Amino acid sequence: MSETQTATGPKKQHLIDPEVCIRCNTCEETCPVDAITHDDNNYVVDAEKCNFCLDCISPCPTGSIDNWRVVNAAYSIDDQFGWQELPAQEEIASAEDGGEAVDDEAAKLIAEAHSGSGGKSIAPASASKPTINLYNRGRPVTATVTGNFRLTEAEADNDVRHVILDFGDASFPILEGQSIGIIPPGSDENGKPHVIRLYSVASPRDGEKPKTNNLALTVKREPQGLCSNYVCDLKKGDTVQVTGPFGATFLMPDDPSANIIMICTGTGSAPFRGFTERRRRTMRDAPGRMMIYFGARRPEELPYFGPLQKVPDGLLRKHFAYSRVPGEPKTYVQDRMRATAEEMLVFLKNARTHIYICGLKGMEAGVDEALADICRSAGMDWASLRGDMRAQGRYHVETY
Numbered sequence: 001m002s003e004t005q006t007a008t009g010p011k012k013q014h015l016i017d018p019e020v021c022i023r024c025n026t027c028e029e030t031c032p033v034d035a036i037t038h039d040d041n042n043y044v045v046d047a048e049k050c051n052f053c054l055d056c057i058s059p060c061p062t063g064s065i066d067n068w069r070v071v072n073a074a075y076s077i078d079d080q081f082g083w084q085e086l087p088a089q090e091e092i093a094s095a096e097d098g099g100e101a102v103d104d105e106a107a108k109l110i111a112e113a114h115s116g117s118g119g120k121s122i123a124p125a126s127a128s129k130p131t132i133n134l135y136n137r138g139r140p141v142t143a144t145v146t147g148n149f150r151l152t153e154a155e156a157d158n159d160v161r162h163v164i165l166d167f168g169d170a171s172f173p174i175l176e177g178q179s180i181g182i183i184p185p186g187s188d189e190n191g192k193p194h195v196i197r198l199y200s201v202a203s204p205r206d207g208e209k210p211k212t213n214n215l216a217l218t219v220k221r222e223p224q225g226l227c228s229n230y231v232c233d234l235k236k237g238d239t240v241q242v243t244g245p246f247g248a249t250f251l252m253p254d255d256p257s258a259n260i261i262m263i264c265t266g267t268g269s270a271p272f273r274g275f276t277e278r279r280r281r282t283m284r285d286a287p288g289r290m291m292i293y294f295g296a297r298r299p300e301e302l303p304y305f306g307p308l309q310k311v312p313d314g315l316l317r318k319h320f321a322y323s324r325v326p327g328e329p330k331t332y333v334q335d336r337m338r339a340t341a342e343e344m345l346v347f348l349k350n351a352r353t354h355i356y357i358c359g360l361k362g363m364e365a366g367v368d369e370a371l372a373d374i375c376r377s378a379g380m381d382w383a384s385l386r387g388d389m390r391a392q393g394r395y396h397v398e399t400y
Contacts, residue, residue, distance in 0.1 A: 011070065015068065033050070041133065041136050047076075121397070123249045128254055145166075147163070177275070182196065183240075183243065200271045202217055252275045265359035268358035272358070290316045302322075345377075354394045357396070
């Protein structure tokens with residue numbers, strides 16, 4: 001039992017925010033004491049098992065895991081399975097109203113519960129209200145494959161696919177930056193259904209073409225990837241079981257004056273294709289600027305490389321970084337950021353700038369260090385600025 005949780009009196013309970021959680025299973029895989037479990041609806045924390053080790057906090061790509069409440073009696077697993085949103089902080093009994101007294105330690109617990117263990121993302125103030133968890137494993141929606149196109153060159157080492165799913169007459173509202181779940185058919189070696197895999201949506205809210213009830217995914221085939229191979233092998237006319245939508249913070253601002261800086265590697269480009277298409281369709285003359293730093297091993301392995309060349313700089317300023325081009329030095333997105341520090345500083349000094357980072361988890365530290373270096377060169381404190389941007393819904397990280 002934790003030093004901050006006693007046998008009697010108020011207790012701090014670790015909870016997962018069902019509105020923000022994208023059901024990626026990272027927390028359950030990480031937890032060393034099997035305190036995290038899930039049903040068809042939510043991922044939850046068993047208060048009787050959780051020892052507050054915090055091992056699950058850092059791997060979570062959304063911050064949904066970093067939530068706490070002080071309670072007189074712990075919420076049960078069944079309570080949490082039924083939630084659509086986190087409950088408000090309950091009133092803790094006090095001596096004045098005939099209950100147990102709230103001492104300084106209890107007050108401290110409440111303060112800790114509200115602050116969490118780290119910075120959390122919140123949605124941009126201007127973002128549309130997302131629909132979440134409309135479909136789950138127990139009640140999925142069936143989508144039909146209407147296209148499956150290879151995005152990388154045939155000689156490239158990576159096979160990345162653009163897969164289009166049509167929902168027919170079923171309602172599946174999506175916003176740029178949200179994810180969906182794919183249910184791989186079959187069972188694992190223990191006879192249990194395969195864990196749902198999450199994929200970011202790569203199209204704008206009104207579909208691949210305006211006013212179509214479909215969406216696109218950007219999927220890289222992994223040699224031993226059960227779901228990635230399943231999705232990459234889908235053919236036109238095949239049907240897929242889909243859950244979601246998921247994600248309530250990694251959303252595009254609906255503000256034409258917002259500057260949007262997008263930093264990604266590989267299939268991390270998926271949500272940014274949706275961002276770019278949304279602005280191209282509805283805010284073509286927006287005063288806010290869009291800029292992308294996009295990393296890959298080689299140009300032929302960069303998803304959407306051809307279409308990106310056709311996007312005018314007036315809509316999207318593009319910086320590419322290649323780490324495996326023969327005869328050239330290895331260049332990563334953080335290197336391109338430092339090389340364009342003056343351009344980046346213009347945006348960092350603007351209160352209308354939003355930063356989005358999406359890709360492999362290993363990129364996050366390098367990008368953060370580059371932003372710190374760029375700020376330091378101008379006498380700015382990146383840690384402070386990052387905290388302010390996150391609190392204002394202008395800084396978002398989704399890595400995996």
